[in-house]
Amino acid sequence: MTNNRFVLLVEDNADDEALTLRAFKKSRIKNEITVVRDGEEAVDFLFASGKYSKRNAADLPEVVLLDLKIPKLNGHQVLERIRANPATKTLPVIVLTSSNEEVDLMKSYENGANSYIVKPVDTNQFISCIEQLGLYWLVLNQSIT
Amino acid sequence: MSHLNLRQKLMAIVCTVVLAFTIATILGWYFDSEVQMQLKNVRHHYIPIIELGYRLDSEFSAIALGLRDAAAAQDPAALEAVSQTKDKLIADLDQSRDFVDPQLIADAKAAVDDYFKIAQETSGRIISSEAGTPLVDTMMQMQAKRIAAQALLKKITAFDRERLTKAFAESVAAQKYSTNISLVINLLCLLFVGLVAGVIWRDLVAKIGAIGAGLERFGAGDFKVPIPVRGRDELSVLGRKVNLMAERLQGLMKEIESFSYSVAHDLRAPLRSVAGFSTVLIEDHGPSLNEDARSSLNRIVAAAQRMGQMVDGLLSLSRLNRTALVKQSVNLSHVAARIAEELKTNDPDRQVKVEVAPEIIASADPKLMEVVLSNLLGNAWKFTKKNGNAQIQFGRKQIEGHPTIFIRDNGAGFDMRYADKLFGTFQRLHTVNEFEGHGIGLATVRSIIGRHGGKIWAESEPEKGATFYFTLD
Numbered sequence: 001m002t003n004n005r006f007v008l009l010v011e012d013n014a015d016d017e018a019l020t021l022r023a024f025k026k027s028r029i030k031n032e033i034t035v036v037r038d039g040e041e042a043v044d045f046l047f048a049s050g051k052y053s054k055r056n057a058a059d060l061p062e063v064v065l066l067d068l069k070i071p072k073l074n075g076h077q078v079l080e081r082i083r084a085n086p087a088t089k090t091l092p093v094i095v096l097t098s099s100n101e102e103v104d105l106m107k108s109y110e111n112g113a114n115s116y117i118v119k120p121v122d123t124n125q126f127i128s129c130i131e132q133l134g135l136y137w138l139v140l141n142q143s144i145t
Numbered sequence: 146m147s148h149l150n151l152r153q154k155l156m157a158i159v160c161t162v163v164l165a166f167t168i169a170t171i172l173g174w175y176f177d178s179e180v181q182m183q184l185k186n187v188r189h190h191y192i193p194i195i196e197l198g199y200r201l202d203s204e205f206s207a208i209a210l211g212l213r214d215a216a217a218a219q220d221p222a223a224l225e226a227v228s229q230t231k232d233k234l235i236a237d238l239d240q241s242r243d244f245v246d247p248q249l250i251a252d253a254k255a256a257v258d259d260y261f262k263i264a265q266e267t268s269g270r271i272i273s274s275e276a277g278t279p280l281v282d283t284m285m286q287m288q289a290k291r292i293a294a295q296a297l298l299k300k301i302t303a304f305d306r307e308r309l310t311k312a313f314a315e316s317v318a319a320q321k322y323s324t325n326i327s328l329v330i331n332l333l334c335l336l337f338v339g340l341v342a343g344v345i346w347r348d349l350v351a352k353i354g355a356i357g358a359g360l361e362r363f364g365a366g367d368f369k370v371p372i373p374v375r376g377r378d379e380l381s382v383l384g385r386k387v388n389l390m391a392e393r394l395q396g397l398m399k400e401i402e403s404f405s406y407s408v409a410h411d412l413r414a415p416l417r418s419v420a421g422f423s424t425v426l427i428e429d430h431g432p433s434l435n436e437d438a439r440s441s442l443n444r445i446v447a448a449a450q451r452m453g454q455m456v457d458g459l460l461s462l463s464r465l466n467r468t469a470l471v472k473q474s475v476n477l478s479h480v481a482a483r484i485a486e487e488l489k490t491n492d493p494d495r496q497v498k499v500e501v502a503p504e505i506i507a508s509a510d511p512k513l514m515e516v517v518l519s520n521l522l523g524n525a526w527k528f529t530k531k532n533g534n535a536q537i538q539f540g541r542k543q544i545e546g547h548p549t550i551f552i553r554d555n556g557a558g559f560d561m562r563y564a565d566k567l568f569g570t571f572q573r574l575h576t577v578n579e580f581e582g583h584g585i586g587l588a589t590v591r592s593i594i595g596r597h598g599g600k601i602w603a604e605s606e607p608e609k610g611a612t613f614y615f616t617l618d
Contacts, residue, residue: 015418022425098413100460121416121453123424123446 006032007138008061010042010078011096012070016119020065020096023130031062031138039073042066043081046088060091063137066113068097068104076107083112090144092137150378154345161341165334172330176323183316191309197241198302204234205298208261209291216268224268231261238301245301253297260290352380356387363387365470365596368395398467405463412456420449458585465589470510470596477505477514477550481539484519488526497529502540505550507617513593520586521552521613528575528611529556547616555610559603567603590615 007024011017017035024033036042044050046064048057064082068075075095082088094115095108108116117133120126149157211227234257238250267283359372368391374384423445431439478501485499499522507514522537529535538553557575559567566572568591572584594601597617605611 013414016414019421119417121413121420122450123421
């Protein structure tokens with residue numbers, strides 16, 4: 001009962017993107033991964049607006065991996081937009097960030113994040129973190145729709 | 146009151162004291178002089194009356210005695226002398242007209258005259274041995290007249306005494322009244338001075354208290370409420386200056402906060418890349434690399450990880466410094482025992498004897514004390530790893546009158562020459578190869594103890610273990 005829809009990765013750092021994609025590949029998670037590089041692009045993608053206006057808005061990802069410190073709209077603002085829209089209100093959003101500041105943690109959960117994960121510096125820990133995340137959200141978790 | 150400065154307030158107290166003292170003195174002097182006047186009055190008016198009374202008494206006795214002596218001596222010249230004394234008595238009686246009932250004086254004069262006349266006659270008859278009315282009868286008559294005159298004179302004298310007594314009683318009462326009034330005035334002045342001083346005192350104490358409370362809040366990292374400042378005195382100026390300082394401090398702390406936020410976010414990302422891509426190289430191209438290249442890559446990965454831990458340590462140190470201190474009663478023995486249990490669970494291969502003294506209770510922030518004890522006990526655990534008979538002791542004793550908590554181990558210890566480096570950030574007295582760690586633990590501990598207003602120090606000798614002491618005043 002694997003959830004086959006794609007994963008949306010909101011990440012502006014190309015290195016982190018490459019490492020995340022590699023971790024997914026190594027963890028044998030087969031879901032397709034779409035990458036957007038700033039907050040505005042993320043919102044446009046999800047709501048099929050702007051340069052993604054041709055996209056089918058009903059085609060939502062299984063899960064969104066959201067970095068907080070991204071250009072234009074930051075992660076908190078993106079999360080607010082996602083929760084404000086009825087179509088994406090229940091979309092699982094995992095904050096994947098370098099920040100272990102309490103303010104960020106508090107604000108993310110207040111805005112309705114489903115998880116908050118601090119990216120570890122240690123590569124093996126990072127891979128195992130992505131693995132567990134994939135296993136939980138893409139295999140075990142049962143989401144609406 | 147609050148618009149006066151400190152010097153003006155103190156001047157106000159001094160002026161009030163001087164003013165009150167002056168008023169009390171003037172009023173006291175006024176009432177006292179009133180009493181003195183009354184006494185003078187008594188002396189001027191009544192003393193002559195009394196003297197007159199005594200004179201009347203003695204003159205009358207002199208008359209009676211003179212008449213008797215004249216008769217006995219049968220000397221007409223002596224009789225003449227008595228007549229002079231009688232004239233003096235009459236003149237004295239006339240003098241007392243100002244203050245004795247005139248009717249009484251007239252009666253007394255008549256009685257004296259009567260008595261004298263008959264006494265003179267009697268004495269004359271005795272002297273000349275003249276016959277007539279039997280002598281005994283005349284003498285009886287004379288006796289009666291003498292008693293009558295004496296009684297009237299006594300009445301006059303008594304009258305004087307009465308007035309004198311009354312006057313004295315009045316002056317004594319006046320004196321008492323004056324003393325009471327002076328007392329009341331003094332008390333009122335004292336009350337007034339006390340009131341003024343009290344109001345100023347309270348104002349000063351309240352201001353000093355507010356500044357103290359504010360400093361305590363600021364010291365604990367709570368800048369929400371500034372020191373309440375009103376008025377223009379020196380203490381209010383001080384309060385305002387402290388508030389300005391606190392504002393600046395708060396600004397600086399916010400800067401540090403945003404700095405550490407940047408460190409958290411921006412410094413860790415490239416580190417992840419360094420570690421991550423080195424790992425990619427090892428994993429994807431490891432077999433085609435020679436041993437040197439693989440070893441170098443492993444070193445890069447290890448270094449990146451260590452730096453990641455240091456960044457994390459710095460961040461947690463700055464976060465601890467930013468969280469407000471909440472003091473409450475903490476059973477440190479329970480905390481220490483729990484941490485010791487955790488250390489044993491995480492490192493089951495080691496045999497360490499941990500002794501925790503019971504019921505060490507202190508007023509401190511429980512979360513921060515957890516950090517302190519886990520660092521100190523963790524260090525003791527770490528630095529005894531080469532000792533097969535490792536012992537760690539947690540206890541409390543009095544040092545220089547302060548309850549001091551200590552953690553003693555019999556591990557590697559350190560050279561006291563480097564004791565000052567012990568609590569510095571990123572300072573280590575052992576190599577990473579000997580004992581793992583990144584030099585942030587004791588810096589964190591010192592910062593927490595400092596925020597509690599306490600002190601931390603250590604005593605040690607290489608290979609003989611170390612003892613860490615701290616107070617929480």
